[in-house]
Amino acid sequence: MNSCNELKEHINRFVRLNDNEFEQLLGYVKPVSARKKQNLHEAGKVCKSNFFVRKGCLRLFFINDKGVEQTIQFALENWWLSDYTSFSSQQTSLFYIQAVEKSEVVAINFPAQEKMLQQFPQMERYFRLIHQRAHAASQYRLKGLFSQTREKIYHDFCKQYPAFVQRIPQYLLASFLGFTPEYLSEIRGKRIS
Amino acid sequence: MNSCNELKEHINRFVRLNDNEFEQLLGYVKPVSARKKQNLHEAGKVCKSNFFVRKGCLRLFFINDKGVEQTIQFALENWWLSDYTSFSSQQTSLFYIQAVEKSEVVAINFPAQEKMLQQFPQMERYFRLIHQRAHAASQYRLKGLFSQTREKIYHDFCKQYPAFVQRIPQYLLASFLGFTPEYLSEIRGKRIS
DNA sequence: CGCGACGTTGATTTGCCTCAACGATTGTGG
DNA sequence: CCACAATCGTTGAGGCAAATCAACGTCGCG
Numbered sequence: 001m002n003s004c005n006e007l008k009e010h011i012n013r014f015v016r017l018n019d020n021e022f023e024q025l026l027g028y029v030k031p032v033s034a035r036k037k038q039n040l041h042e043a044g045k046v047c048k049s050n051f052f053v054r055k056g057c058l059r060l061f062f063i064n065d066k067g068v069e070q071t072i073q074f075a076l077e078n079w080w081l082s083d084y085t086s087f088s089s090q091q092t093s094l095f096y097i098q099a100v101e102k103s104e105v106v107a108i109n110f111p112a113q114e115k116m117l118q119q120f121p122q123m124e125r126y127f128r129l130i131h132q133r134a135h136a137a138s139q140y141r142l143k144g145l146f147s148q149t150r151e152k153i154y155h156d157f158c159k160q161y162p163a164f165v166q167r168i169p170q171y172l173l174a175s176f177l178g179f180t181p182e183y184l185s186e187i188r189g190k191r192i193s
Numbered sequence: 194m195n196s197c198n199e200l201k202e203h204i205n206r207f208v209r210l211n212d213n214e215f216e217q218l219l220g221y222v223k224p225v226s227a228r229k230k231q232n233l234h235e236a237g238k239v240c241k242s243n244f245f246v247r248k249g250c251l252r253l254f255f256i257n258d259k260g261v262e263q264t265i266q267f268a269l270e271n272w273w274l275s276d277y278t279s280f281s282s283q284q285t286s287l288f289y290i291q292a293v294e295k296s297e298v299v300a301i302n303f304p305a306q307e308k309m310l311q312q313f314p315q316m317e318r319y320f321r322l323i324h325q326r327a328h329a330a331s332q333y334r335l336k337g338l339f340s341q342t343r344e345k346i347y348h349d350f351c352k353q354y355p356a357f358v359q360r361i362p363q364y365l366l367a368s369f370l371g372f373t374p375e376y377l378s379e380i381r382g383k384r385i386s
Numbered sequence: 387c388g389c390g391a392c393g394t395t396g397a398t399t400t401g402c403c404t405c406a407a408c409g410a411t412t413g414t415g416g
Numbered sequence: 417c418c419a420c421a422a423t424c425g426t427t428g429a430g431g432c433a434a435a436t437c438a439a440c441g442t443c444g445c446g
Contacts, residue, residue, distance in 0.1 A: 060332065062336055062339075064339060064340065064341055065340070065341050065345075066341055070336070070339040072332055072335045072336060072339075073332070073335075083329075083332065084325055084326075084328055084329035084332065085329040085332065085333060088325060088326075088329065094336065095332070095336075117318070121314055121317070121318075124314070124317040124318040124321050125310070125314075125317040125321075127321045127325070128317050128318075128320045128321035128324060131321060131324035131325045131327075131328050132277055132281060132320070132324045133277075133281075134324075134328045135277050135324050135327045135328045135331065136276075136277035136278040136281065138328065138331035138332075138334075138335075139253065139265055139266070139276065139277065139278065139288070139331075140278060141331075141335070142265045142266075142331075142334070142335075143255055143263070143265060143287065143288075145338065145371075146255075146257060146263040146265075146371060147257065147258070148257055148258050148259055149433075149434095150433075150434070151433090152258075169391095169392070169393095170392080170393070171391095171392070171393085178338075178339060179434070179435085180434075180435060180436080181392085181393075181394095182393090182394080182395085182434090182435080182436085182437095183433090183434055183435075184393095185393060185394050185395080186394085186395080186396095186434090188393095188394095189394075189395085342401075342402095343401075343402070344401090362423095362424070362425090363424080363425065364423095364424070364425085372402075372403085373402080373403060373404085374424080374425075374426095375402095375403080375404085375405095375425090375426080375427085376401090376402060376403070377425095378425060378426050378427080379402090379426085379427080379428095381425095381426090382426075382427080
């Protein structure tokens with residue numbers, strides 16, 4: 001567990017927590033390793049944990065009426081991810097959480113998080129900032145999706161997150177941007193030599 | 194300002210704040226009245242305030258490449274709304290905030306909110322819960338938008354928020370669901386006697 | 387090596403947009 | 417209190433962006 005420096009450093013970017021406090025905080029969380037494509041949570045169950053990505057990448061997705069996977073969001077290093085409806089109400093979820101790559105994450109379940117927040121009230125501020133940032137990101141995600149054409153959506157996304165586009169397979173990018181892998185391939189075929 | 198009971202009651206749903214504390218908290222905020230279609234914030238400026246809706250309804254939108262307004266989110270009574278990217282970084286915004294109806298809101302600007310959070314740390318928890326809920330709502334909003342057809346998006350939305358569909362004009366609903374007023378009208382024409 | 391996962395390409399189809407014109411409703415000033 | 421304008425919803429014809437379906441090439445991995 002001394003390997004959770006990523007989390008420690010991330011917390012210290014936003015609030016003060018000394019070494020001793022952080023050691024105690026670690027008592028509330030659980031390290032989890034996930035291989036590529038492993039599900040950390042599945043639809044139909046309560047989403048028990050809030051996940052912090054130390055290494056790798058997770059995604060939140062659901063399966064639509066036609067059986068096609070639709071990706072709601074990705075979480076790269078230093079992002080938290082959960083189905084927050086299910087997590088905070090402890091009701092069954094409609095979403096899946098899956099590792100896009102081999103990943104190292106930290107999981108905290110709901111009762112543990114509540115106790116942790118009681119013991120360390122400054123963590124309320126930390127999570128307030130985390131959720132505020134995530135909320136802001138969602139607003140921009142929606143703006144991106146409302147771009148006029150799918151072609152523009154794709155090019156805008158590439159411009160904004162070039163490294164990320166390199167990193168994930170195309171069919172996942174398609175499921176995130178809301179179109180078919182075939183059409184994404186067609187767009188990519190244009191222009192570029 | 195004794196008319197801010199809505200805010201007081203809302204805060205007390207999540208955290209404890211006594212009458213005296215609430216009176217002090219009111220020193221940080223500013224009541225604002227908005228008539229229908231009045232802009233409380235405009236693209237190109239810094240989004241100075243975080244808004245709490247006491248009565249009425251606000252919306253966050255932007256204008257796309259073709260000059261069409263696209264609504265990102267609505268805020269009914271007891272919801273907070275802002276462009277959180279702009280608000281928290283104090284950079285210029287790409288969004289507008291407009292009153293859908295005649296509305297009574299409470300505005301708090303960024304420095305005031307920071308001071309208020311310092312004075313009342315329990316408000317960090319309040320806003321943590323507010324943003325967590327908003328983040329959860331965004332996840333479900335995206336799920337809705339990824340429904341297979343526009344027709345299904347509309348019917349699902351009507352089923353989930355029947356009162357809201359009654360309350361707002363159709364062209365705003367169209368701009369929220371991501372399609373044209375004409376097509377929305379066509380969908381409504383089907384089925385119903 | 388051989389299989390499965392992933393990306394590509396092309397033919398065909400369709401959901402939804404565009405544009406235009408026309409009622410209905412609201413509200414506003416004379 | 418009425419006339420006129422603006423706003424909003426509806427309808428229909430035509431067109432296009434993107435989906436669907438199918439087949440094939442390629443790469444990485446067991």
